[in-house]
Amino acid sequence: MRKLFNRNRKLYHYIILIFLVISFNFFLPRLLPGNPLVNIMGEDISLLTMEEREAVIERYNLNDSIFKQYTTYLRNLVTLNWGTSYSKKQPISSVLWAAAPWTLLLAFSNLVISTLIGIYLGTKAGLKRRKKEDVYLLSGISFISSMPSFWLGMIFISVFSVNLGWFPIYGGYSMWQNYTGISKVIDVLRHLFLPLSTLVILSISNIFLPMRYALIEVMGEDFVFMAKAKGIPQSIIRYKYIVRNALLPVFTVFMLRVGYIFSGSVVIETVFAYPGLGRIMYDAISTRDYPLIQYSFLLISLMVILSNYITDLLYPLIDPRVVNQHENT
Amino acid sequence: SSVDTLTISIHTDENTLTPFTYVRGYPGIEVARLVFDSLFTLDANNQVIPWMVEEYSVDENFQVYELTLRDDLKWHDGEKVTTEDVKFAFEYALTQNSSRWRRIASEIEEMEILDERNIIITLENSNLDFISNGLADFMIYPKHIYDGVEDATLVEETVGSGMYQLLEYRSEQYYKFKAVEDYFMGTPKVKNITMPIINDSGANFQALRAGEIAATTAQLAPELVETFEGNRNINIKSGPGFGSTLLQFNTEEYPFNDSKFRQAIAYAIDIDELIERITLGYADKGNLGFYHPNSPYGRQTSTHSYNIEKSNELLDMLGFTEKNAQGIRLDAEGTPLEFELLVNGGSAPRSRTAEIIISQLMDVGIKVNIVALEGNTLDDRVWPGFDVSHGRNYEMSIWGWSGPMQLNSDALIRLFASDFAKGNLNIGGYNNDVFDDLAEKFAKTLNLQDRDDLIQEMMEVIEGEVPFLTLYYGETIMAYDSTKYDGWVMQDGMGIINKFSFLDLDTAVAQEGVVSTEVEEVSNNQSSSFPWWVVLVLIIPATLILKRRKNREDDEEVI
Amino acid sequence: MDETVIKIENLYKTFHKNKIGQEVHAVDGVELQIKEGDVYGLIGASGSGKTTILKLMFNLEKPDSGKIFFKGQEMISSSWKERRKMQQRMGLVLQDPYNSLCPSMTVKEILAEPLMMQNKIKNSKEALDKIIDILHRIELDPEKYIDRYPHQLSGGERQRIALGRALMIEPYFLALDEPTSMLDVEVKEEVLRLIKKMAKDLNITILLITHDLSMAASICNYIGVMKEGKLIEEGIVETIINEPREDYTKKLLLASQNLEEYWSLF
Amino acid sequence: MKTLKNLCKSEEKLGLIGIALLVFFLIVALLAPTIAPFDPYERVGKSFDTPSSIHLLGTNDIGQDIFSEIIYGTRFSLSLALLASFIAIVLGVLIGVISGYFQGVWESFFMRLTDFILIIPFLPLVIIISAYFSGSFKNLALVIGLTAWPSTARIIRSQVMRIRSKDYILNLKAMGGRDSYILKRHILREVLPIIVYRFMMMANSAILIEASLSFLGLGSPTIKSWGTILYYAQVRNAFLTDAWVWWILPPGICISLLSVAFLFSGYYVESRLNPKV
Amino acid sequence: MEPILKVEELKVWYGEKCKGDIIKGVSFDLNLGETLGIRGRSGSGKSTIAWAVMGMMSHLKGGMEGSILLDGKNIGNLTEKEYKKVRWKEIAIVPQAAMNSFHPMMKIKDSIGEILKIHCKITDKKQMQDKCEELMEIAHLDKKVLSYYPHKMSGGMKQRAAIAMALACEPKLLILDEATTGLDVLTEAEVLRVVKNLQRRNNMSILLISHDPRLVEVLCDKTIYIEEGVIVDHSTYHEADLLEAKAV
Numbered sequence A: 001m002r003k004l005f006n007r008n009r010k011l012y013h014y015i016i017l018i019f020l021v022i023s024f025n026f027f028l029p030r031l032l033p034g035n036p037l038v039n040i041m042g043e044d045i046s047l048l049t050m051e052e053r054e055a056v057i058e059r060y061n062l063n064d065s066i067f068k069q070y071t072t073y074l075r076n077l078v079t080l081n082w083g084t085s086y087s088k089k090q091p092i093s094s095v096l097w098a099a100a101p102w103t104l105l106l107a108f109s110n111l112v113i114s115t116l117i118g119i120y121l122g123t124k125a126g127l128k129r130r131k132k133e134d135v136y137l138l139s140g141i142s143f144i145s146s147m148p149s150f151w152l153g154m155i156f157i158s159v160f161s162v163n164l165g166w167f168p169i170y171g172g173y174s175m176w177q178n179y180t181g182i183s184k185v186i187d188v189l190r191h192l193f194l195p196l197s198t199l200v201i202l203s204i205s206n207i208f209l210p211m212r213y214a215l216i217e218v219m220g221e222d223f224v225f226m227a228k229a230k231g232i233p234q235s236i237i238r239y240k241y242i243v244r245n246a247l248l249p250v251f252t253v254f255m256l257r258v259g260y261i262f263s264g265s266v267v268i269e270t271v272f273a274y275p276g277l278g279r280i281m282y283d284a285i286s287t288r289d290y291p292l293i294q295y296s297f298l299l300i301s302l303m304v305i306l307s308n309y310i311t312d313l314l315y316p317l318i319d320p321r322v323v324n325q326h327e328n329t
Numbered sequence B: 001s002s003v004d005t006l007t008i009s010i011h012t013d014e015n016t017l018t019p020f021t022y023v024r025g026y027p028g029i030e031v032a033r034l035v036f037d038s039l040f041t042l043d044a045n046n047q048v049i050p051w052m053v054e055e056y057s058v059d060e061n062f063q064v065y066e067l068t069l070r071d072d073l074k075w076h077d078g079e080k081v082t083t084e085d086v087k088f089a090f091e092y093a094l095t096q097n098s099s100r101w102r103r104i105a106s107e108i109e110e111m112e113i114l115d116e117r118n119i120i121i122t123l124e125n126s127n128l129d130f131i132s133n134g135l136a137d138f139m140i141y142p143k144h145i146y147d148g149v150e151d152a153t154l155v156e157e158t159v160g161s162g163m164y165q166l167l168e169y170r171s172e173q174y175y176k177f178k179a180v181e182d183y184f185m186g187t188p189k190v191k192n193i194t195m196p197i198i199n200d201s202g203a204n205f206q207a208l209r210a211g212e213i214a215a216t217t218a219q220l221a222p223e224l225v226e227t228f229e230g231n232r233n234i235n236i237k238s239g240p241g242f243g244s245t246l247l248q249f250n251t252e253e254y255p256f257n258d259s260k261f262r263q264a265i266a267y268a269i270d271i272d273e274l275i276e277r278i279t280l281g282y283a284d285k286g287n288l289g290f291y292h293p294n295s296p297y298g299r300q301t302s303t304h305s306y307n308i309e310k311s312n313e314l315l316d317m318l319g320f321t322e323k324n325a326q327g328i329r330l331d332a333e334g335t336p337l338e339f340e341l342l343v344n345g346g347s348a349p350r351s352r353t354a355e356i357i358i359s360q361l362m363d364v365g366i367k368v369n370i371v372a373l374e375g376n377t378l379d380d381r382v383w384p385g386f387d388v389s390h391g392r393n394y395e396m397s398i399w400g401w402s403g404p405m406q407l408n409s410d411a412l413i414r415l416f417a418s419d420f421a422k423g424n425l426n427i428g429g430y431n432n433d434v435f436d437d438l439a440e441k442f443a444k445t446l447n448l449q450d451r452d453d454l455i456q457e458m459m460e461v462i463e464g465e466v467p468f469l470t471l472y473y474g475e476t477i478m479a480y481d482s483t484k485y486d487g488w489v490m491q492d493g494m495g496i497i498n499k500f501s502f503l504d505l506d507t508a509v510a511q512e513g514v515v516s517t518e519v520e521e522v523s524n525n526q527s528s529s530f531p532w533w534v535v536l537v538l539i540i541p542a543t544l545i546l547k548r549r550k551n552r553e554d555d556e557e558v559i
Numbered sequence C: 001m002d003e004t005v006i007k008i009e010n011l012y013k014t015f016h017k018n019k020i021g022q023e024v025h026a027v028d029g030v031e032l033q034i035k036e037g038d039v040y041g042l043i044g045a046s047g048s049g050k051t052t053i054l055k056l057m058f059n060l061e062k063p064d065s066g067k068i069f070f071k072g073q074e075m076i077s078s079s080w081k082e083r084r085k086m087q088q089r090m091g092l093v094l095q096d097p098y099n100s101l102c103p104s105m106t107v108k109e110i111l112a113e114p115l116m117m118q119n120k121i122k123n124s125k126e127a128l129d130k131i132i133d134i135l136h137r138i139e140l141d142p143e144k145y146i147d148r149y150p151h152q153l154s155g156g157e158r159q160r161i162a163l164g165r166a167l168m169i170e171p172y173f174l175a176l177d178e179p180t181s182m183l184d185v186e187v188k189e190e191v192l193r194l195i196k197k198m199a200k201d202l203n204i205t206i207l208l209i210t211h212d213l214s215m216a217a218s219i220c221n222y223i224g225v226m227k228e229g230k231l232i233e234e235g236i237v238e239t240i241i242n243e244p245r246e247d248y249t250k251k252l253l254l255a256s257q258n259l260e261e262y263w264s265l266f
Numbered sequence D: 001m002k003t004l005k006n007l008c009k010s011e012e013k014l015g016l017i018g019i020a021l022l023v024f025f026l027i028v029a030l031l032a033p034t035i036a037p038f039d040p041y042e043r044v045g046k047s048f049d050t051p052s053s054i055h056l057l058g059t060n061d062i063g064q065d066i067f068s069e070i071i072y073g074t075r076f077s078l079s080l081a082l083l084a085s086f087i088a089i090v091l092g093v094l095i096g097v098i099s100g101y102f103q104g105v106w107e108s109f110f111m112r113l114t115d116f117i118l119i120i121p122f123l124p125l126v127i128i129i130s131a132y133f134s135g136s137f138k139n140l141a142l143v144i145g146l147t148a149w150p151s152t153a154r155i156i157r158s159q160v161m162r163i164r165s166k167d168y169i170l171n172l173k174a175m176g177g178r179d180s181y182i183l184k185r186h187i188l189r190e191v192l193p194i195i196v197y198r199f200m201m202m203a204n205s206a207i208l209i210e211a212s213l214s215f216l217g218l219g220s221p222t223i224k225s226w227g228t229i230l231y232y233a234q235v236r237n238a239f240l241t242d243a244w245v246w247w248i249l250p251p252g253i254c255i256s257l258l259s260v261a262f263l264f265s266g267y268y269v270e271s272r273l274n275p276k277v
Numbered sequence E: 001m002e003p004i005l006k007v008e009e010l011k012v013w014y015g016e017k018c019k020g021d022i023i024k025g026v027s028f029d030l031n032l033g034e035t036l037g038i039r040g041r042s043g044s045g046k047s048t049i050a051w052a053v054m055g056m057m058s059h060l061k062g063g064m065e066g067s068i069l070l071d072g073k074n075i076g077n078l079t080e081k082e083y084k085k086v087r088w089k090e091i092a093i094v095p096q097a098a099m100n101s102f103h104p105m106m107k108i109k110d111s112i113g114e115i116l117k118i119h120c121k122i123t124d125k126k127q128m129q130d131k132c133e134e135l136m137e138i139a140h141l142d143k144k145v146l147s148y149y150p151h152k153m154s155g156g157m158k159q160r161a162a163i164a165m166a167l168a169c170e171p172k173l174l175i176l177d178e179a180t181t182g183l184d185v186l187t188e189a190e191v192l193r194v195v196k197n198l199q200r201r202n203n204m205s206i207l208l209i210s211h212d213p214r215l216v217e218v219l220c221d222k223t224i225y226i227e228e229g230v231i232v233d234h235s236t237y238h239e240a241d242l243l244e245a246k247a248v
């Protein structure tokens, strides 16, 4: 009973947060200087008479009171009637859904690969504490993670695409070749390779560092020492005792990154002209495409909230110590 | 020579490419013109030629236009193009948001359909340029698709009567076109066109160089001309561009309200250096009277000159003789001449222009601080609500007007008339009685020659006043892979993406009017001198780091 | 002489969750009185709410309901200014000697801190004299200890420093929470002796919390027994030791005096 | 069992490297006018010049000396990193300490605020904020500082909560110690190493963020920072010519080195404050 | 009687040898079925002796010298691998920090099961369950506790679970390192009773480390006093004990 109550309280907390985010996403673009008129009416806007302009503004409800616009927005949000983008002149949902899979493909594979590599290397470095290998790994990974992402991406393009010609330069797949079946998959993978490797290289440290620190902490815990005293074999201690416990903080980091899955690769998407959400969002802001800003932001924020929520739900299952974690950890 | 498939990258996403969904004037409209035709069209030299129209006549008042459509016009879905479509297109445009079409359609008073091919269009007021500015621009779209649709942007099908049919569009990804075999001007030379959308201009050039695409809508950056000239497959065409970069003054603001002061600034700016540095010479020097010399209304004479003595002289004359410790001139009240220059931070050439200008102005004792703003924010300060009557909130700004403005005879009126209803582009708040009188006369003129004379007269007025200083018009430089396709035609001020690049016309584009910088084949290996050591530098530490040391005993001890 | 220093009425405190996720009635309707000069021993198994009472007294936790009087003045409802004034005459030594000293301060700084906090330092000479005096009192050689850091002290020494800090402000009332829990017999003896002496010399009222009945017996004159948040038995020390009423008290007594006999109960 | 002392070798080594690098950059920044052969704002050569003995790294698109630009860029990047992380730290510490120490209304208000800012994705938020302001140095630092504080606030808050419930703090409170006294003398003093550590981390990301912002055209194109050098190199297509070797590699390497310097110094502080690690 | 544990001239140090010994030559022996008490001030080296006997010095970044004879066999110079077989089958320990010595993400059942699997080669599920339940009974814990995670248990329960775990392989020697500090008197009495019963049942030898004179008095057959790493004359302690007794 108590448990249920607590869970509900959490949910209630999230609902408030979602409401805040929804409202914020409405007001934020409207507070920006400038307006979306050019993108609605085209570049010859100055030629229109005042009445003609008013008519268009009317049609887009742009001079309703902000409160009225807000309620309309809420209504449309709930009824899933998201409307059309000012600049793309297409339904918002189709704009977002066309781009989301690509971002997901890129970001998700990055998430999986960099997490695995990060855990692997973090374990290596942590277990080899004080050894040369640890120093190499720590300094090497810190160094590559300190490179500007676009810079690394562009160098990759320069070296591997332009000079060596191993990989395509831009895009998600070869658009004018009608590949099907397995060759289509290969084509997509070839396009994915460079942006993905750039992202992976830059995000390894996000997992590597927590993993390494957690490992070192766990290694000093009494129960690990005790396991040795109990005569438990090395490999069991290493994986069942040390690594498994060290994975807990890594899980939190992992879920945090799940939340940023839609927004984490804006720069790389731009560099590699990858057809993802990042570019769309960026353009939406510069063209003051209110609905598109609203909903792409919403998508992103909801993803973060969702992943937080999932973390809250999963954590007690993963770490039995957490019965119902309060916010103060 | 006909080509089966051509890949031309497009550097922005232009949606479904219908007259109501394209995004930008360039490349959106230019590409859309391959799909949609207009009654008239502009040829490579920007001369009007009839296109969908077979015969036409205009009354002496430039008010009644009698048009006869060609007989062989067909929509892509097989329906015949009739005068019903034409009438509908103009009427329907009035109900839609697009300012471009609305402006043209709103000039029409009535249309009378005589039969399927003949129609009479009557304007509310006489307009000498209705064909070139209106009918040659206005795209005709099918009634059977748009009839009854309230919001034209929601029409997803792209059905035109142009030479190419849009087969497929994927948002942010690509367009695929197929040639219309029985096009009335002949079968297009390229059967299929694929247009991948590559937002990053650098990536477009990379792709071009790597041989992945045949051409791109993106203009080649001047600094790449040399590199690309070295590539034996790539040809470069360049021609005058009509888009301008200018230094805009807020003429309502002291001391910019004084034409002497504006002149002083103009004299202090060394435009040649700007052109040399920023465009590497690929630009034409700004004309004091707005129009580009190659535009129908341009004059060769009125160029600007750099004269620092004159500038100093003028400033001294205005009373700004005192200087403070930093060498900045002081005005009568002792306030230093220190101003803000707004610039679009997202545009590198413009921010560089600003950077050079401020150092040049410093030489005459005027201190200017650059304020880099995001594009839309800049618009909001210079041109709030895109309505000049809303006022303005700046002192100086780097600004620019797009190419098609050069083709409008009334551009000067719109830029400088103090009555904001006419001078709807008068973002500097310029006010001059002499000019206004000329503008009044201009509106009443019905004679082409008189009108051209008036334009010249107005330009002379403006030249002495410098309400803004046009710095340069960047040249249009287009690069293409000549091994893939070589039939490109350069349209003045526009580029190579146009109807004439894909059609075999003997008459319309007899001469290109543009010097094509076909480069002799130079075997140039320099560009492939890739610094391999860089790869080594990157790879060696990586392998060092990843080198594993297997030592089980070690592990035992550590944990 | 017979004035009441601390009086607790109907005190309740519930914690919403412990580790297993249940509500805990840590203090469940406690009534208690301590007279001036008394050494009051509070005993009970762990988790019976002893420390919680103490925290409530010192405003480190908020009670659900109830009243606490210090020298006749209600504390909980009084303004924070008044309360601070009262608290400035109350000393507290917490359970864990390893955490109750700031690790980055020397003994001198730690002892000077109460004075500094209450802006009582008139000049440093006077303060130093006082510190040395207190160090003598808690039987630590000032010269040897005055510049040490807590990590250079043994558990017993720490507990004594904590005690010394509480004494710096000349309290009327001193609350000691298991002041000898971590000590070996010798040191424990020393500390107990000190407490006794202080109670007598300075006429300080003391509340001593422990779960060791034998120790309580040796220095207290009143004893209260706590079980699950309730004060189940209270009285003069002899009475409690010799003729305990509650079974629970008996068990406690037995377990702490004679293990074998206690086991034989099963 | 827990005495795992003497374990912080690797971090200390790296820390020394980091500090050495920081000092190096600091010296370069301070002595920029003497070290740099040219004034980076002067157009001293022809545009797009290749490296030569006069212009070690060639010239940029308007003929400014790239080597001098990079040297002056150190000033900007370093001071931006310091200022931005200073703003973030001040905010983070203030909010972290207040919400960690005083419970109640303030706490929940500030924690909701941090939650909220953490939920808004970082880069888009920066894009929006910088659309409001012009990209001057001050504003850039402000933008980065204003968006980077929540994680610090969280960490500081949890630390403060940990310290606050320590016995010796309780003791002081019980003896009627003022909050201001406890905050000043104990809490702040104890979180100081964490503050330093977070400062280093924040400086590291500030440098990278500035570079990314400049790359996206949201930076300040008129300021000589490494990010804007890269921005111009990129928009003037240095990647399509050989120029990338001298126009793109060096500033990128400088960015990595400076941010890694902060990172390593951070490790050092961390290893000092947490003997277990 | 042949001593089950015979320690001779044991020297133990942490870190480098040159930094000085913590245990400076200690000798004692313990007979089968008896209990040896070790007392001494905090920090005198009691736990250190226990860990030395467990052969854990290398894991504590230290080393030892001298001989430790378990049942006549010198275990002082075994390699890590050989020692792994001795640990828990022959000697088991309930450490001072018993509360923290459970894997936080393993149920008690799994922790004990793991030991049974590794040291007693019990792999059958049913057999393992039976054995676990038996151990719970010995330690006076409810069977339910088997499926608890350590964080759900109180200190006393954990101490008892630790004892159950120590007894899983019925070792010859059990080391109790202040196994009851931090427990209240009642729980303490409970825990010790369990141990005492077991000793009687299994004829097990116990090394009891404590500073509580009551316990040592009740439980031990013999007591040694450690001070700064050496065994000392215990007269001073008697005095203290007397004082204590007097106080009660």
Ligand SMILES: Nc1ncnc2c1ncn2[C@@H]1O[C@H](COP(=O)(O)OP(=O)(O)OP(=O)(O)O)[C@@H](O)[C@H]1O
Residues within 6 Å of the ligand: C015, C016, C017, C018, C024, C025, C026, C044, C045, C046, C047, C048, C049, C050, C051, C052, C053, C095, C211
């Ligand atoms: N901050 C808290 N949150 C939740 N529960 C608490 C808190 N503080 C104490 N408790 C619970 O309140 C009960 C009483 O605790 P208290 O510390 O007063 O016991 P005690 O008598 O001092 O025990 P010990 O002798 O072990 O010190 C315990 O069950 C404890 O778990």
Ligand SMILES: Nc1ncnc2c1ncn2[C@@H]1O[C@H](COP(=O)(O)OP(=O)(O)OP(=O)(O)O)[C@@H](O)[C@H]1O
Residues within 6 Å of the ligand: D001, D002, D003, E014, E015, E022, E040, E041, E042, E043, E044, E045, E046, E047, E048, E049, E060, E096
């Ligand atoms: N891992 C270690 N590294 C270095 N020194 C240690 C280590 N563990 C203990 N010591 C030191 O060795 C000495 C003896 O410690 P030990 O833990 O054996 O004491 P103890 O007699 O068990 O004390 P207590 O009664 O407090 O448990 C102490 O001075 C301690 O500081």
Ligand SMILES: [Mg+2]
Residues within 6 Å of the ligand: C050, C051, C052, C095, C177
């Ligand atoms: Mg307590």
Ligand SMILES: [Mg+2]
Residues within 6 Å of the ligand: E046, E047, E048, E096, E177, E178
């Ligand atoms: Mg010990």
